[in-house]
Amino acid sequence: MMRRRTTLLASCTALALSLGATACGGGGPVSAGGGDKALGGQTVTVAGVWTGSEQKNFQKVLDAFSAKTGAKTQFISTGDNVSTVVGSKIEGGNAPDVVMVPQVGVLQQFAKKGWLKPLSATTEKAVDTGYAPVWKKYGSVDGTLYGLYFKAAHKSTVWYSPTALTQAGVKPPKTYDEMLKAGHTVSDSGLAAFSVAGQDGWTLTDWFENIYLSQAGPEKYDALAAHKLKWTDASVVKALGTLGKLFKDKQLIAGGQKEALNTDFPGSVEKVFGPKPEAGMVYEGDFVAGVAHDQFGKTIGTDANFFPFPAVDGGKAPVVSGGDAAVVLKDGKNATAGMKLLEYLATPEAAAVWAKAGGFLSPNKKLSLDSYGDDVTRATAKSLVSAGDSVRFDMSDQAPAAFGGTKGAGEWKLLQDFLSDPSNPKGTAAQLEAAAAKAYKG
Template sequence: MRRSIIGPIAAIAAAGLVLAGCSSDGDDEPADDVTTSATGGSDDGGGGDVAAGCEDYADYGTHEGAAVELYGTISGVEADQLAESIVPFEDCTGIDVTYNGSDEFETEINIRVEGGNAPDLAIVPQPGLLQRVVGTGAVVAAPEAVAANVDEFWSEDWKNYGTVGTTFYAAPLMASVKGWVWYSPSEFEEKGYEVPTTWDEMMSLTETMAETGGEGANYKPWCIGFESGTATGWPGTDWIEDLVLRQHGPEAYDAWVAGDLEFTSDEIRQSFESFGEIALDSDYVNGGLGDSGSIVDTAFQEAGLEILNDSCSLHHQASFYEAQWPEGTNVAEDGDIWAFLTPNINADDPAAVTGGGEFVAAFNEEEPTQALQAFLSSDTWANERVSIGGVISANNGLDPANASSPIGQESIQILQGEDTIFRFDASDLMPAQVGSSAFWTSINDYVSGTPLDTVLSDIDNAWP
C-alpha cells in the first residue's frame, strides 16, 4: 500500500495553480476534499499548426473550453505537484483539468458512481479496489492510445494489474519500491558494520548491534512503527510480503495472493516466524520507543527518526519514507541517512522487490477524458512529474536521472531492471476482507503477543 506522508517537504509553487476549498460540482463531494485546479489555454485557437513548445502534445488534439475532473487520494504537496505536471498539457490542449483529492476516496467513489456523479478519471490506489470499482459497471475500457502506451512503456505485470478479467481498464501511474532498510552511514563506518547481502547476514548484524551497538540504555537495533490511523498494521504486512517473495519465490507469492496458499501453510508461517525473530525479540526492538508492544502504537512516520537520535540503527520502510526525514537531512550513501534493500535469502538470488502504485480509470469515453488518460500513461508525463520531485514511476520511458534523489534514481533503476522480480503489494491485491482488514489487524495482534497459530487462522478465516 502506498500512503501519503505529511513530511517536511517544501511545496513547489506552480504558475497557474489555484487552490479552492470546494469541489467543482455535485453535492456528493466530501466537504473536506482538497481541490487543486491548474488551468491553461491553447495559443492556436484549436486546430491548425502546433504551437511552439507543444510538439509533444500534438497527438492529444485541441479541445478549447473542455473540462476534465481527475479524482484520487493524493493530497497536500503531492497534489500541488500533480497539478503542476499537467499544466503543459492544459496549455497545449485547451483542456481545463481539475484535481479533487479525498482521504475518503474508497467510500466516496462508490457514492459518486451510484449517484450518477462519477468523475471523468479516477486515480485508484490499489488493484483490488480497481476491481471493485470496475464491478460497478461504470468504468470504461482503456482506449487504444492508452493500451499502446502501456504496451510500450510498462511491463506485462503492470498491465495485468490494470486488467480485470480480460479487459484492460487502467494504466499505471506512480509507483513505490518497498523493503528499503534505512540506516546511518556514519554509524556503520564508525562501528565497522557492513551492509548485509543476505538475510542471515542482516540477522548477524542485528545480533552484533544488540551486543555492541548504541550507548543509550534505550538503544535497540531496530525501530518499527505500525500506527497509521484506520490502516494501522500495513507496515507489518510489508515485512511479510518481502519475506514471502524472497524465501519462497514469485510462484508461491502469486498463489498466496490468490488464496491458493493459505496463511497457515508452512511457507507463510516461516515468513511470519522470520519477522518475529526481529519484532518479538526484546533485545532487538523497539529502539527509543519501548518493547514489541510499542510497535502498534508508534506512528510509521516517526519510528525511523529514532535513527537520528541514536536510539536505533535500522528501519524497514518504502522508498517514499525519504520524504519523512527532517529538512536538512542529507540522504546519500555518504550522508546522514541511506538505505539498502531487504536482502535476498542467497546473495546470488535475482533481485526481488515488492512495491505499490496507482492506476488511472475512466468513467466516460469523451475525447478530452481519453486525451488526459493517454497523457498520464505516457513517458512525457512520467518525466515531467518525476522531474518536479517526490515520486517515482515504473514507466520504462522515464529517465532515472530525473528523480529528485539518489534513492529515487536507484528505485527507478530497480523497477526498470530486466531481471528484477517485481510483485505488487499483496495486501492490496487480496480481497478487502483479508488484505486491508484481517491481515492488518492480525499482524498487530502478532507483535502484541497473540500466538501465531491464532493469528494465521484468523486471517484464513476472513477469506470470502
Template sequence: MAVPSWRRRAFALAGVASLALAAAACGSDSDSGSSNADKPECAPYAQYKVDKKKEVSIYATIRDAEADKLTQSWKQFEDCTNIKINYEGSGEFETQVKVRADGGQPPDIAVFPQPGLLASFVKSKKLKELPAPVKANLDKNWSKDWAKYATVDGKVYGVPMGANVKSLVWYSPSLFKEKGWKVPNTWDEMIKLSDDIAASGIQAWCAGIESGDATGWPATDWIEDIVLRDQGPETYDKWVNHEIPFNDPKIFSAAERTASILKNPKYVGNPKTIVTTSFQEGGLPVKDKKCGLHRQANFYSNQWQKGTKVAEDGDVFAFYFPALDPAKGKPVLVGGEFVSAFSDRDEVVKVQTYLASAEWANSKAKLGDWISANKGLDTSNVTGTIDKLSVTILQDQATVARFDGSDLMPAAVGSKSFWTGMTDWINGTKDTKATLDYIESTWPK
C-alpha cells in the same frame, strides 16, 4: 500498498526551473483559452486542449509532500489546456472511494494502489474501460505484465502511473560510521547487525503502521517481503492467488520470521507503539540516530525534512533488504498505482491520456523522489539517490520482482482483513495462527 517493478527513455519536457515561466506564458483568463495555441511552450499540449474551461477531479492515496509534487507535475498541462485538475489525497481512500461511488458521486479519476480493489469496481460496473487514446499509450509505454494488473476479463480499466521498490531498509550512514557498523549483504548479517544495534542501547528497528482507515498496510508489506524470502516466488504466487490458503504452514513460517523482528521487544521496544505510530513518522527516528533500521519503500524519501541529505554519505540512506539465500536470486517487492476513470467525458479522457504519456512521466520524474515503469521515461531524469538505487535494483539481472500481494488480492482481504489482521497481530490481540486463520476466513468464496 501503496503500492511494483520499476524501470525506464526519452522525450523530456522543459526543466523544473522553467515550469513557472511556462505556466505563466500559457495561462489565460478567457473561457476559450484560444491564445494558448500560439504559445510555443504549450505546443506539447495541443492534443489535450479544450475550447472551454473544464474541471476534472482526481482522488488518490497520495498526500503531503508527494501530493505537492504530483500537482506540480501537471501545472503546465492545466495552464495550456483549459483543464483544471482538482486533486484530493486521502488516507481513507480505500473506504471513501467506495462510499462516493455507491453514493453516485465518484471522482472522475481514481488512482488505485491496489489492482484487487480496482477489479472490485469493475465487477460492480462502475469503472470505464480504457478509451482508445489511453489504451494506445498503455500499449506503447508499458510491458504486458504491467498492463495485466488492471485487466479484468480481458478488458483493461487502468494505466500504471508511479512505481516503487519496497525491499529497502533505511539507516543513518553517519551513525553507522560512528559505531563501525557495516551495511549487511545477507539476512544473517542483518540479524547480527540488529543485535549489535540493540546491544548499543539504540532501538534496532522502528516502524509505524497507523494510516487512517488503511492502518496495518505497512505490516502487510513486511509479511509479503518475507514470504518472498522465506518461501520463494513460486509459493508467493500461489499464496497471492489463493492456490494455497492464507494460513498455510509456509505462510505461518514467514509470519513467524517477520515476528522475530517486528514483534521482538529486544529490537522494537513495545510492539504496541507501532500500531499508534503513523506510517509517515515511523522511520523518522533513524535520522535522529534514535533508531538503527527502518524497512520502507523508496517513496519514504518524501518523509524526510527539507534539507535532509539522502546519500551514502548523508543523513539517511537505504540498502537492499537482504535475501535469505542469495543463490536463489534477489527477491524484490514492488508496487505502484493505476489511473482509472469513473467518467468518459472528453476532458477526463484527455487527462487520463496525458497521465499515460512519456511526457508526463518525464515531467514528474524531474521533480524528484519518483520512478515509473513507463518505457518512455528517460533515466537521466531520475534525480534522487534512492530512486537511482531503486532503478539499479530493478535492472539487476538477479532481481526476482513480485507485485505487492495485498494489492493483488481481493479487496475484502487485501485492503481490509489483511490490514486489520496485521494490526491485531502487532497489537498482541491475536497470535500468528489466529491472525492467519482469521484472514483466511474472509477470503471470498
C-alpha cells in the same frame, strides 16, 4: 476505500520546471503534446487520495496537460475511502472523469461494477512498449486494460543512518540473516537496530510480504494473494517464523514490542532520523526519504540512505511495489477528454514533470533516470524498473479491504497481535486463514 500507504508523505523539495517540453512518441497531437489546443473549453475532473505536496506536484502534471491541449482540470481529493466517495458521486450524477486508484482490489471492484471504460489503443500501446508486463496485468481485469499505473512505490527498501552503521562498523547486508547479525552489532554500539511502526498494521504486512516473496517465491506469492493458497500453508508458517525472529528479539527493536505497537509510521522514521535517534534502521518504502528530508532536514544520500530488502534463505531479493492507477469512469461528463489525459500520463514526458518535482517513482521504463533530482531516487527507480516482471504488487492491496486494509481487523490486527506475541506462527496462520476465507467469500 482504505488507508494511504504507497504514497504516504512521499515529498521532496520541488524544483523549477518549464512546461515547454518536446513531444514524446505517438498517439496523435493531443496525447503527444502537439499543442493544437484540441480540448480547449473542456474540463477534466480527476479524483484521487493525494493531498499536500503530492497534490501540488500532480497539479504540475495536470497543468502541463492543459498547456498542451487547452483543457482545464479540476482535482478532487477523496481521502482514504476512494470507492465510497466515487460510488457516491456516481449515484449523485456527478462522477469524475478520471480516478487515481491506489489499490488493485479497488480497481477490480470498479471494473466488476461496470464503472470503467477500457483504455484506448494509444494508451495500451504505450503500456506494452514502456512498462514491464506485470504492470499491465495489475491494471487489467479479465484481460481488459482499465488502469494505467502512473505513480509507483518501491516497498523493498531498508533505510538507515550512515552514521549509525559506520559507528557500528557494519556494511549494508545482502541476506536477511546478515541483516539481523548487523542489527545486533548496531545494538551493541548503543542504538537499537530497527524502528518498527507496529501501530500502523500496514507496515507489518509489508514486512511479511517481502519475506514471503523472497522465501516462498513469486508463484506462491501470487497464489496466496489470490487466496488460491491457504494461509495455513507451510510456506506461510515458515515466513511468519522468520519474521518472528526479529519481532521477539528485544535487542533489535527500539523500545521492544510494546513501544513498537505504539509507534506509527512517521514516528518510526523519527526514531532513526529525528533529533534524538533511537535506532539505526527503519524498513519501509521509498517514501521514507520524503519524511526524512521534509520533516527532519536530512540530505538523502548523505544523512539517509537505503539498501535493498535482503534475500531470505537463498531466495532472490524481493521487489514489492504499490502504485496509483489512473482509470476513466463511464459516467464522467467528459470521459473522452479524460481518456486523452491518460494518453498523456502514459508518456515519459508526463512522468518527467513529477520526477523533477520529487517524491515520485514511475514504472515507465522509457522515463530517463536523469529526470530524477538525486542519486538515491535514481537508484530506487532503477531498481524498480530493472526488476521487470519479478515485481509483485503489495499483497494486502490485492485483498478485499476487510482482510487486507481495515484498521483493527483482518491481517493488520492479526499481525499486530503476532508482533505482541510471535511464539505461535502456526496459530497466527490459522487465524489469518479464517479471516481471509471470510473476506474473500464476502
